[in-house]
Amino acid sequence: MDMDTPCIPLGHIQTYFDLRKSLKLEADWLQKRSRLTEDDPHEIIEVIIGIDQQAFYRHAGIDYQPGEEDRFITTRQVLALVDQAVKALRMPYLGLAMGNLMTISHHGMAGVAAVTQTSLRECLEVISRFCDELFPPLAMIPRVEGNLGIFAISEEITLAPYSHFFFELNMVSFYNIMWHLIDYERHDFRVDFHYPEPPWGNIYRRYFKCPVHFDQPETRIVGPAAVADEELPLANRLMAMSAEKTLFENIPTRAMRFLPLRLRRMLLRYYGAFPSLEHAATEMGMSGRTLRRKLAEEGTSYQKELDRVRQRLAREYFARGGQSITELSLMLGFTDSSAFAKAFRRWTGLSPSEFLEKNQTFPG
Numbered sequence: 001m002d003m004d005t006p007c008i009p010l011g012h013i014q015t016y017f018d019l020r021k022s023l024k025l026e027a028d029w030l031q032k033r034s035r036l037t038e039d040d041p042h043e044i045i046e047v048i049i050g051i052d053q054q055a056f057y058r059h060a061g062i063d064y065q066p067g068e069e070d071r072f073i074t075t076r077q078v079l080a081l082v083d084q085a086v087k088a089l090r091m092p093y094l095g096l097a098m099g100n101l102m103t104i105s106h107h108g109m110a111g112v113a114a115v116t117q118t119s120l121r122e123c124l125e126v127i128s129r130f131c132d133e134l135f136p137p138l139a140m141i142p143r144v145e146g147n148l149g150i151f152a153i154s155e156e157i158t159l160a161p162y163s164h165f166f167f168e169l170n171m172v173s174f175y176n177i178m179w180h181l182i183d184y185e186r187h188d189f190r191v192d193f194h195y196p197e198p199p200w201g202n203i204y205r206r207y208f209k210c211p212v213h214f215d216q217p218e219t220r221i222v223g224p225a226a227v228a229d230e231e232l233p234l235a236n237r238l239m240a241m242s243a244e245k246t247l248f249e250n251i252p253t254r255a256m257r258f259l260p261l262r263l264r265r266m267l268l269r270y271y272g273a274f275p276s277l278e279h280a281a282t283e284m285g286m287s288g289r290t291l292r293r294k295l296a297e298e299g300t301s302y303q304k305e306l307d308r309v310r311q312r313l314a315r316e317y318f319a320r321g322g323q324s325i326t327e328l329s330l331m332l333g334f335t336d337s338s339a340f341a342k343a344f345r346r347w348t349g350l351s352p353s354e355f356l357e358k359n360q361t362f363p364g
Contacts, residue, residue: 002157002299006072010064012134013078015106016098016169059084075137075157082162093200095168096207102173109247110134111177116240120182121228124151126244127174136261138166143316144225151178152220152319154312156261164198167219172207175221179209181234182227189223192216215358217319259284259294260305267309274309274333277302311347314340318356325352 057064060080062073086094104111110130117123124142131140137159141152151174159166171191190211193204197214204212266283267274275283280302281291295301310332317328329340344352 003076004074006074007136008073008075008078009134010062010071010073013073013081015108016102056081056084075159078137079159079162082165086162086165092198093168093203095162095165096172096203099169099172100176100207102169102176104177107173109243113240113243113247115177115181115232115234116236116243118231118235118237119229120149120178120232123181123232126240130247132261132265138170140170141316144228147225149223149225149228150220150319152218152316154218156264164195167193167195168204171219171221175208178221181232182230189221192218192220192222194219217315220319259291260298260300263291263295263302263305264309267306268313274306307343307347310343314344314347314352318352323356328352 054064060077062077062081082094086092091097104115107114110127114123114126114130117126121142121144124140128140128142131138137155137157139154139156141150141154143150143152153167153170155163171193175191188210190213191208192213194216195214201214262284263280266280277291278288281288284291286294292302295305313332314328317331322328325340326337329337332340334340334343341352344350344355348355350358
């Protein structure tokens with residue numbers, strides 16, 4: 001999967017880019033709270049109304065006609081849509097604004113299926129699975145580490161120069177949804193972003209009712225692990241199953257057909273004891289020779305995908321407060337800590353100790 005692989009359902013992306021309705025509501029919301037700084041809400045609304053939806057998609061290289069929502073578009077085309085919207089509205093923080101409007105209803109059946117799960121843990125696991133299928137350029141990883149519950153978001157392929165847009169949109173959206181599902185006021189939460197604070201960093205604090213930190217090891221929502229198994233107020237197992245069935249009947253998916261992504265997901269399950277190429281191939285129903293050939297056709301290799309998974313797990317280990325380079329080296333299958341340190345510098349440009357010093361995590 002790369003920037004030009006058609007893997008994102010157009011019908012899903014249209015949920016985000018219903019600009020005429022959603023952003024007018026956002027401009028009204030900001031105006032009522034006197035939170036617009038340089039932006040004139042009336043001017044924004046005029047720009048939105050003047051957007052030609054057909055031209056909007058055409059300029060992104062999408063020859064869209066009504067009724068073609070079941071087609072797939074590429075990551076590059078999605079980025080072109082974002083570029084148009086940000087420039088037309090002159091809102092570099094557009095991801096925050098759009099994410100604030102992504103309520104359960106905006107997420108459609110995916111939202112219904114998520115919030116009707118029994119617990120927050122199950123809700124986030126469903127969101128992670130939907131992300132794999134509906135927007136494979138991003139990965140969403142819920143986990144519990146000690147007394148902390150973490151919902152992390154990372155890029156599977158680069159979304160530059162609008163990576164921040166997608167992190168902003170999803171972090172605000174899921175933060176708001178979780179806010180309404182559990183009693184946040186009873187708990188301590190924070191949100192972390194892995195990139196430096198942007199020029200509009202002050203605007204982040206308008207959308208989150210908790211501490212916001214930048215330059216962190218990963219982008220994530222962090223809270224007490226105890227809330228993971230609390231029963232959700234909308235829990236309804238039958239409704240959850242029905243919503244998920246309806247979602248995938250109406251929005252086709254193809255993400256998990258991409259071999260590198262399938263391999264990556266499988267390797268993540270083997271944390272601490274990664275299989276050989278031959279064993280991985282057997283589990284995926286093919287010979288080692290076939291797996292090697294198919295990965296080469298995708299412009300990658302088993303070693304590249306293994307290193308990608310190792311890098312993610314190393315970052316997560318440090319993000320959780322782990323500091324033993326020897327322990328991490330062994331868990332990731334390196335022969336010794338020096339081999340791991342060499343690989344880590346290749347991935348990040350820093351030695352493990354330099355990375356630890358630069359990315360000290362905040363206490364939970």
